[in-house]
Amino acid sequence: MTELEYVKRMLTAGDYRFLLCKGEIVYTGEGNTTPELLETVKLQEDWKEGYCAASEFGKADALLSVLLGLSGVYAQLMTKSALRVLEKHGIAYEYRSLTPHLLNEGKTGLVPTEQAVRDIDDPQEALRVLTA
Secondary structure, three states, X not given: XXXXXXXXXXXXXXXXXXXXXXXXXEEEEOOOHHHHHHHHHHOOXXXXXXXXXXXXXXXXXXXXXXXXXOOEEEEEEEEHHHHHHHHHOOOEEEEEEEEOOOEOOOOOOEOHHHHHOOOOOOHHHHHHHHHO
């Protein structure tokens, strides 16, 4: 079983919204993907060549994944803009469903993190905007 298959299986078998895996090290979270990845980037933890699985995965998450040096991502719901970022940076991915956008709870617009990086393609610039 590949690590991408492993994180996919762990996400669906456990009651997680988010997880990172690198070898035998596994971090799980119940929170939303962007804050989890943002905290990991801030802590400068070594997840290079690791894998991520998430219930929802947008462009902000993809840009943060580039900074972490992840090798692969599985998402139950992935945005088209996240897919484009992953492809551009050579990060393997799988998804269950693809969506144009992640909408806020009221369905009146994009979730704030997606709105913040909507016109950003540089991972470092995304980090600056997301931590402002």
